[in-house]
Amino acid sequence: MAVEAPAPGASAQPALDPVILRVENVYKHFPVGGIATEVVRAVDGVSLEVRRGETLGLVGESGCGKSTLARLITQLQPATAGQVIFNGEDLTRVSGGRMRRIRRQMQMIFQDPFASLDPRMTVGEIVGEPIDNFGIARGRARQQRIQELLRLVGLNPNFTNRYPHEFSGGQRQRIGIARALAPNPTFIVCDEAVSALDVSIQAQIINLLQDLQREFNLTYLFIAHDLAVVRHLSDRVAVMYLGKVVEVADRNDIYAAPQHPYTRALLSSIPVPDPEVEAGREPILLQGEIPSPVNPPSGCRFHTRCPIAQVPGVCSETEPELEPHGHASQIAACHFAGREIA
Amino acid sequence: MAGKILRIEDLKTQFFTSRGVVRAVDGVSLHVDEGETVAVVGESGCGKTMTALSILRLVPDPGRIVGGHIWFRDRDVTTMDAEQVREFRGNDVAMIFQDPMTSLNPVTKVGTQIEEAMTAHERFSPRDALERVIPLLQRVRIPAAERRRQDYPHQFSGGMRQRAMIAMGLANEPQLIIADEPTTALDVTVQAQIVTLLKQLNSELGTAIMLITHNMALVASICTRVIVMYAGRVVEEGPVRQIFKSPQHPYTWSLLRSVPRVDEVRRSRLVSITGMPPDLVRMPPGCKFHPRCAFRVDRCSDDEPALDEVGPNQVARCWVLMRNVPQEAARELEAVTISRDVVEELKATAPDLEDVADGS
Numbered sequence: 001m002a003v004e005a006p007a008p009g010a011s012a013q014p015a016l017d018p019v020i021l022r023v024e025n026v027y028k029h030f031p032v033g034g035i036a037t038e039v040v041r042a043v044d045g046v047s048l049e050v051r052r053g054e055t056l057g058l059v060g061e062s063g064c065g066k067s068t069l070a071r072l073i074t075q076l077q078p079a080t081a082g083q084v085i086f087n088g089e090d091l092t093r094v095s096g097g098r099m100r101r102i103r104r105q106m107q108m109i110f111q112d113p114f115a116s117l118d119p120r121m122t123v124g125e126i127v128g129e130p131i132d133n134f135g136i137a138r139g140r141a142r143q144q145r146i147q148e149l150l151r152l153v154g155l156n157p158n159f160t161n162r163y164p165h166e167f168s169g170g171q172r173q174r175i176g177i178a179r180a181l182a183p184n185p186t187f188i189v190c191d192e193a194v195s196a197l198d199v200s201i202q203a204q205i206i207n208l209l210q211d212l213q214r215e216f217n218l219t220y221l222f223i224a225h226d227l228a229v230v231r232h233l234s235d236r237v238a239v240m241y242l243g244k245v246v247e248v249a250d251r252n253d254i255y256a257a258p259q260h261p262y263t264r265a266l267l268s269s270i271p272v273p274d275p276e277v278e279a280g281r282e283p284i285l286l287q288g289e290i291p292s293p294v295n296p297p298s299g300c301r302f303h304t305r306c307p308i309a310q311v312p313g314v315c316s317e318t319e320p321e322l323e324p325h326g327h328a329s330q331i332a333a334c335h336f337a338g339r340e341i342a
Numbered sequence: 343m344a345g346k347i348l349r350i351e352d353l354k355t356q357f358f359t360s361r362g363v364v365r366a367v368d369g370v371s372l373h374v375d376e377g378e379t380v381a382v383v384g385e386s387g388c389g390k391t392m393t394a395l396s397i398l399r400l401v402p403d404p405g406r407i408v409g410g411h412i413w414f415r416d417r418d419v420t421t422m423d424a425e426q427v428r429e430f431r432g433n434d435v436a437m438i439f440q441d442p443m444t445s446l447n448p449v450t451k452v453g454t455q456i457e458e459a460m461t462a463h464e465r466f467s468p469r470d471a472l473e474r475v476i477p478l479l480q481r482v483r484i485p486a487a488e489r490r491r492q493d494y495p496h497q498f499s500g501g502m503r504q505r506a507m508i509a510m511g512l513a514n515e516p517q518l519i520i521a522d523e524p525t526t527a528l529d530v531t532v533q534a535q536i537v538t539l540l541k542q543l544n545s546e547l548g549t550a551i552m553l554i555t556h557n558m559a560l561v562a563s564i565c566t567r568v569i570v571m572y573a574g575r576v577v578e579e580g581p582v583r584q585i586f587k588s589p590q591h592p593y594t595w596s597l598l599r600s601v602p603r604v605d606e607v608r609r610s611r612l613v614s615i616t617g618m619p620p621d622l623v624r625m626p627p628g629c630k631f632h633p634r635c636a637f638r639v640d641r642c643s644d645d646e647p648a649l650d651e652v653g654p655n656q657v658a659r660c661w662v663l664m665r666n667v668p669q670e671a672a673r674e675l676e677a678v679t680i681s682r683d684v685v686e687e688l689k690a691t692a693p694d695l696e697d698v699a700d701g702s
Contacts, residue, residue: 061532199385199600199601200385203601206612225530252607269534270559271537272605273562277562281563
């Protein structure tokens with residue numbers, strides 16, 4: 001990929017590719033039942049870029065494919081087609097051994113702190129496992145690193161012999177974060193990492209994630225259904241609908257001037273903790289619910305619920321491409337991008 | 343001012359466990375006016391759901407209402423016999439739960455379940471009940487109601503199931519609907535549909551709504567009055583606009599500042615409340631919030647404050663009150679929370695990335 005020439009006076013180190021992760025036209029189709037004539041098109045041709053040091057927010061409603069995409073990026077599941085290029089390497093083609101080494105730089109934090117930690121392992125073992133797997137430290141240094149990681153995420157470093165069930169939900173999420181940080185990664189995929197937590201605990205974890213990002217120059221792919229949290233944490237936001245990315249833009253542009261009618265509807269649906277604003281907010285109510293990803297609608301997948309679709313017409317016949325609309329670097333897949341919804 | 347349909351006085355609901363007595367609801371007093379929309383907010387374990395279940399006498403084992411009164415108009419729910427409670431649940435109050443799938447019978451058609459809700463309480467004859475099903479489903483905006491009433495719950499989507507639950511709740515024209523996190527399990531666009539529906543039912547039918555939630559934005563959207571609970575008690579109560587503008591209890595204040603807003607350009611930090619809610623078996627002395635409170639004074643740790651008037655129709659249980667907290671003190675809560683020396687230590691000992699990536 002194009003590497004920017006180092007600025008005059010820059011250090012001798014080679015300039016890093018500003019794009020750390022490039023997802024190119026990735027598909028994931030799951031066969032339905034025993035007869036593989038029908039497939040669930042969970043991810044259906046997604047391309048995305050994540051830049052070094054940024055947080056890319058990925059939002060969408062259940063079934064839009066955002067969690068499947070996370071699993072394709074981290075190679076927890078093989079993609080049906082497409083490329084996942086991380087630091088210039090196509091992860092869909094690397095060997096298992098190479099992938100294990102790459103995982104050191106690419107970690108994941110999951111939604112459910114109750115299900116994602118092995119209940120029979122102590123906290124020390126949970127956080128120590130990646131340290132052992134990647135051969136990062138042994139003996140005293142290992143123990144020290146575990147305790148420092150626990151302190152870093154706000155846990156008592158003397159709790160290494162305790163089991164996950166002895167901790168609250170928020171503390172368990174901290175354990176998950178300490179484990180993810182253990183191999184000193186550069187890129188972390190957070191899949192609904194704060195969704196299961198109570199609001200006061202959620203704020204603790206959000207602040208922690210921000211502090212860690214700043215201190216360790218982390219890059220985040222932050223997947224969530226809560227658009228307020230995503231806006232708070234992200235530099236750029238990508239919106240998915242039914243297996244496709246429908247819009248990508250900088251954090252403020254997507255909220256100030258959404259170009260895709262789905263993004264508009266999604267944003268207008270979210271209540272704000274302010275009664276004065278709420279008194280005047282008129283949500284754009286979409287008809288019905290998300291169609292089945294087994295038989296997605298023809299043309300634009302959103303046309304069946306879209307308040308401005310031309311049906312029958314271009315929207316039900318031709319699938320729109322992601323193209324520049326609105327602000328610089330904002331892209332949307334809509335034949336009528338930017339049009340006001342009456 | 344409309345009359346009070348529900349009045350709770352010093353309610354105590356406790357669970358008798360091997361660990362000891364869990365004081366889930368610990369002296370709650372509140373009321374609901376006719377046709378009003380009131381929110382009960384708080385985090386998990388604050389007692390909001392147990393208060394709701396107590397109203398319906400649905401407290402699960404090993405829990406019991408051990409004190410206080412729940413007046414529905416002039417009848418005390420706590421002293422009703424089983425038959426009276428059944429009548430009360432069917433006719434006067436309806437409850438909508440978070441997960442509609444667990445509340446619907448999976449092997450009975452949706453329409454039949456709504457009919458049963460009506461005939462069970464003998465308000466309607468089977469013939470009348472049958473006739474009322476379609477208008478009820480239409481009222482909650484289920485499309486093609488004539489056909490969809492023949493469906494089983496699994497054929498309904500999450501949003502439709504919640505609508506069906508609401509239709510069932512409305513079947514006997516209750517005066518009060520208790521909605522416990524009615525939209526939490528639903529997607530954003532579907533949430534907006536259900537919220538709009540609840541508001542319409544309140545304004546069209548005059549049904550009072552008691553919304554149990556942790557979501558402050560939802561409170562701002564639906565309710566006119568809010569009751570904030572913490573550790574089994576009411577810590578603040580008042581008109582929604584006033585509480586959101588000028589919360590006096592530090593817990594309410596923090597709760598409002600701990601959530602990001604979708605309409606707001608990023609604040610640098612969220613206010614986070616340190617620690618966790620108290621163990622309801624071994625509660626701290628004094629104000630139950632004091633171990634987590636950034637603004638506590640000496641008195642807070644041994645003397646529990648009463649719910650006192652702090653403004654027009656606003657009460658709070660606090661010795662300090664936010665209007666007495668200097669702004670700088672409040673802002674300090676947004677400071678960085680991770681320890682610098684740990685960060686430096688970890689950076690110093692961090693292995694070189696490429697070494698390990700290629701060497702092992």
